[in-house]
Amino acid sequence: MQDLLTYILSGLALAGSFALVGSGIVVVYRVTHVLNFAQGMLAVFGAMISSTLLGGMLPHGVAELVAVLCCAVIGVIIGVAAIGKPGTPPMISLLITLGLGMIATAVVIGVWGQTPVSPPGVGGSVDILGVSLETQRIVVFLAALVTFALLSVFFARTDIGKALTAAASNARAARLVGINTRAMGLVAFAISGALGGLAGVLIAPTTAVSVASDLPLVLSGFAAAIFGGLRSPWMTFLGAVILGVVGQLVAAYGNGSYQTPVALLMMLVIMIVRARSMTTEEAK
C-alpha cells in the first residue's frame, strides 16, 4: 500500500512537468492551429540558460526569471518563422517548427554541449503521508497548478486573453472586430515560449536535461495535450496526471523500459477513439 502511494505521488510529481510542456503546446494550438514541435527544445533552452546563469552570475529567482524571459523571446522567433508568412498551412508550419527544432539542437550543442545539466533547485525532501518526496518535485507540481490557474484567468478575464480566445475560435470574425490575429499568434508563441522555459527551469533540478530530452519532452507534452483535444488546458492537466501516474505504475509493476511505449499507446488510442470529434472542424 505504501509502495502504491509512493508510485502515485511520484507520478503526480512527474505530471507537473508533462502539464507545463503540454500547456505551451495548447496555448499555441488554440490560437494559431499550429503544433509547435520545438516546444521540447524551449524547455531544454530554459534548463540550459538557467543552469548557466545560476553558475555564479545571478541569484536564485532572478536567474530562473531571466531564463523564462529568454525562452519567451525564442518562442517569438519560432512564431515569426512558423506563421509570419501569410497563408502558411498548419502542416507546413509544423514542419517549419520541426526544422527550427533541429537548428535549435545545433545551437544548444554548440553553446552547451551534449552533457546533461542539472542546476541546483530547492533542496531537501518533504514527507507526505509517510512518503518522502523531493521538495523540487512538489514545487514543479504546485507551479504547474498555479500556472494553469493563471492561464484560465488570463484567457477568461483579461482583454488580451479574450482577444486570444477570439482569434482562436473564429479568426475571420476576430479580424472583423479589429483584432490582429497574427500579432495574437505571436503573443501565443511568446506565452508558450515562457511556459516551455518554465518547464525546463523547474524540471532540470530533479531530472537532468540534455539536448536529447527534446523529443521525450515534446512527446509527453503532446500526449497530455491530446487528452484536451489540444485545446483545453485543464483536460491537459488531467491528461498529464493520468500519464504520469500510469507511467510510474507501469515502471514499478511491469518493465521500466515499457513506460514510454505505454504512454505512446495511450496517446494513440485516445487520438483514434476521438478521431471523429477532433477532425470534424479540420475537414476540408
Added chain:
Amino acid sequence: MSTSAIRVRPVLRPIRWVAAIVVFAILCVVPLLLSDLTFFVQTVLAAVVVTGLSLFMGYAGQVSLGQGAFVAVGGLAVAALTVNLGAPPLVTLVLAPVLGAAIAALIGWPLLRLHGHYLAFGTLAVLLIIQTVMATVPFLGGGVGIFGIPALSVGPVVFSGQLPYAYLALAALAGAMVVAHNLVNSRFGRGIRAIAGSESAAASSGVPVLRSKIVVFAVAGAFAGLAGGIGAFFTPFVSQDTYPPLASFGYVIMAMIGGLGTLWGGVVGAVVLSLWLQLLSSLAALPGLPPTAGPILQYAGYGIVLVVFLLLLPRGIVPSVTDAVSRWRTRRRPPASRVADAEEAVVDAR
C-alpha cells in the same frame, strides 16, 4: 484535367522514358567510379523510401514522421530471420517488402483515421514503439542489435562486396518508380489524387477514402521495407539505433524538397539532401574544428534546408523546375499552343 492528361501523354511518354533510362544509365556507371559505395547505397535506398513517402504525402495529403518504422520492419525481417532462424537470405529479402506492406496496412487501418498533426505524431509514436520493442525483445536484437547477417545469395551465387548491393538498390529504386508511376496513372491514382484535394468531395464521388489511403500507406511501407532489407544485408548489422527518428525526419525533408507527389521528387530530394549532409560532414572533419562540429553541422544542415525550402520553395525542386521549363517553352512557341502547354504544366506537376 484527366482528359488532357490522356491527350498529352502519348507525346510525352517516349521522351520521359528516354530521360529515365539515361538517368539510370548514369546511375549505373557511378558505382564503378567510386571506391567506397556506402554513401551511394544509402542514398539510393533513401530514395526508395522517399519515393513511397512522397506518394503518401503527395496523394494522401498527410505527413508520416515515422517512416523509419517500416524500414526497421524490413531490416528486422532480414536480420532476425536469417540470423536467428537460419532462413535463406533470398526468402527474407522477398519477405522484407511484404512484411513492410502488411504491417503498414495493419497499423494504417486504425491510424489513418487520424489527420494532420495527429497522424504526424501517431506515426512518430509507432516508430518509437518499434524502437523500444527492438531494444527489449531478444529475438529482435534485445538492445545489443543483430550481428553477422549473412551475404545475400541466389542459389550458388553469393553477393559479396559492395558493388552487387549498389545494383540491387538501383533495381529496387527502378522498381519502386515503375510501381509508383503505374499506381498514380490509374483509376486508383485518380481516386487518391481526389483525396489530396478534398477528402469529403472524394468520398462523395465514391472514392473509398480510408481504403485508398491504406493502400498508398502499404505501398510506401513496402518500399521502406525493401530498402530496410537491402540495407540490412549491406551493413550487415541492425539495432534500434539504426533507425533513429532523425532519419525519418530526413525522409520527410527529402520528400518536401524534391516535390511531393512527383515521380522524380524522391530521387532528387534524396540526392540533394544526402550530398548536402555529406558536404557538411566533410567540413566538420576538417582539422581544427571541435568534435561537436559534426552533430552541430548535421542538425543545422537538416533544419536549415527544411526551413529555407518551406519558406522559399514550398512546392519543392521538381515541380518548380518543370514549371520554369514549360513557361520557357510557352514563351518560345506561337500563342496558339499556349493552352495545351498550360495543361501540360499541370500534368508535369503531377
